[in-house]
Amino acid sequence: MIKFLRYTEYLYLAVAIISIYKIAVLWSIDPKETYIFIFFAVVSVGMFLFRRRYRKRFEERKKDNQQ
Structure with missing residues (x-):
């Protein structure tokens, strides 16, 4: 999943x-x-940063639950 x-x-x-x-x-x-491409670029960078933060938080939560 990760x-x-x-x-x-x-x-x-x-x-x-x-x-x-x-x-x-x-x-x-x-x-x-x-x-339209400026819009796509801005939204894509924003989503990249959001998904990265969400994944790291998910990994930390998974690691804390395993301990």
Whole structure:
């Protein structure tokens, strides 16, 4: 279960990196089209941080219950 949570963290990070790449490519062509990718990048980074904190808390709780 914890490995699955770790993979979803990095999935959000990958979406953020792809969105930032698309922002860099599309900004000079059509800045209005990049707003959706800015939104995806911000939400993905936020979800990455949230999921990481949640996973660490879950690991600590699991470790405390085993002791």
